[in-house]
Amino acid sequence: MSSHADNSLLKDKRPSGSKKVWFTMLFVIIAIVGLTYVKWWPYYFKALKAAAEHTIGSSILTGDQAAAPAPSFQSAWDYAVDYFKSVWKAAVLGILLGSLVQVLLPAKWLLKALGKAGFKSTALGGIASLPAMMCTCCAAPIAVGLRKKNVSVGAALAFWLGNPVLNPATLIFMTFVLSWKFTLMRIGFGLILTFAVSYFAGRLAGQAPIPEQVQEAVDQPDEPSGSFLTLWLRSVGTLLLTIVPAYLITVLVLGAARAWMFPALGAHGMNTVLAIVIFAIAGTLFVIPTAAEIPIIGTFLSFGFGTGVAGALLITLPSISLPSLLMVYRSFPRRVVWFVTGSVIVLGLLCGAISAVIL
Template sequence: MSQLDTTSQHQQSEQRKTLWFVVAFILIAAAGLLYVKWWPYYNKSILSAHTHSIGSSILGNLSDATPSWKSAVDYAIVYFSSVWKAAVLGILLGSLLQVLLPAQWLLKFLGKSSFGSTAIAGMAAVPGMMCSCCAAPIAVGLRKKNVSVGAALAFWIGNPMINPATLIFMTFVLSWKFTLLRLVFGLILTFGVSYLANRFVKDVEPVDIEQMMVEEKAEGSFLARWLKSAGSMLLYVVPAYILSVLLLGAGRVWLFPQLNEGAADSLMAIILFAVAGMLFVIPTAAEIPIIQTFLSVGIGSGPAAALLITLPAVSLPSLLMVAKSFPKKVLVFVIMSVVILGIAGGIAGKWLL
């Protein structure tokens, strides 16, 4: 057998191996999402249609809450009880994509600073339906595979902002006006802000994509590489995640203060709630009962609309989780964009809702 034939057979073998890895990742992701997201959300959509509710506010009774260690632990228990399955899935997928998905494929579709890469990543986020913290490990994994800033951001932000299940719940529980407002600003954040974030990266286009797409030979067994990836992810992501959730749980009464009737729909309230919503951490769709509760106690539609946009988009824990994966200028731009769009949405909501 000639050396050419041997090389050809080796290449075919590697291609089949790569294909099996991709299929394995897709099957694991689909099975995990079916168990953690798709089936539970199908049942919850039926519940929301019949009861016009998806549960009580995760913030609890703020009038009785005080900043304390007990308050921090109580919120953390409720929060992690709701998200732990999705958090585990996010870490699993974030580590697996680094060892299962070929770098050439990811770079071909998601490696450029063009709007096309951003759009593909944003659309790929739709079936994920994760909160910003659970999607963060996957965004970290994408950046480790040299996916462009815009594409990684679009996937990270798109998961919570254009979540189809949340939009369905919102329509049944709040109104179609809330849903439309959320969709418009969600699309702006997912595709517009993510695409513009590429401009804050020094090496936006000088990177030679073709050269980067040359697959590096994997060192070590698959299990060893995955354990290394998962271990690194756990050590980096989990501590910051837990500590920041405790911090926000303790201070939630300060972030969401009770407002008198005159201030309940003021511009200052919209700004306050936009900033608080950007910082605070919630499970997927938890903004709906939070907004429902605030509206019932007299908070105006303006601050409620601000929360509609900023609560799910990002949070302090998710920002800490991705802090080493994105340039600081990019994260500052994202934070400012979320707050500004939250304020704009609050002003629009004040007059439209």
């Protein structure tokens, strides 16, 4: 009898049907307002600049030079400052939305749309990424939040990967600054990465044990009990503690090591197979703001690097990075994370090889 009473009391603490609707509407409003301020409105003016001037700024990697500065603490600090000036608003928005996904969106609704292992959930996750237009690190907290709600591996990955590689604004900038050929290459390989790689990664996950953080969400009732403020503070606090320290440290390390990761090459080696391999791996690990790959590629091309290197960076630079991999590492089976990392490198190599021939 007491057990039945406890269950009834628990149900009373869960959001009612009408409250779920209001919570969902609140999430949508916050997302629209945040994206308008951080992404959509600034990108409108950036698109006008790209159309008129055929540039969106200098390379964050090397500035106006052919090579990155020598490794040093100052180099690490300078890059970190420039990087976080570019992304801090989007990073805050990503953490905010990643925490609100866990407390505002009804679990059953999410599972119905994105919880299955089939291609439909993966496709919906990829489509949902298009309006967000975030870089890989800023989208990572939302992907983590989706996994904590037990969204399928394929859907969460498609959302995470689709944000940077199928970003509509980046595609517009790329067309004006580089060329429509680069844009078509990006779309083709971006579709493969977002939908095919995510789908097969979900199949690879199979019946793998659910990560600890996700298992906690599964073991809880349909909707966790407690006040909204308590649940949200717990959610955002967990994200901050598990994501931000590694994020800060790895950005500093990569900023210092960029001269080693993207070495200056002689004229004889700027479009060789070895150069494409080096830059594909470096691009996969390195971290950049949204659309920063465009001026980076433009700078490298202007200093004589071949289109093979440009093609490799076109896919690998925006897709993932060491910081973003560390952010999501505990929310996906390990073999999935390694599969995605390897897939990005392979697709970067293929894009580089094709670009060397046809661009």
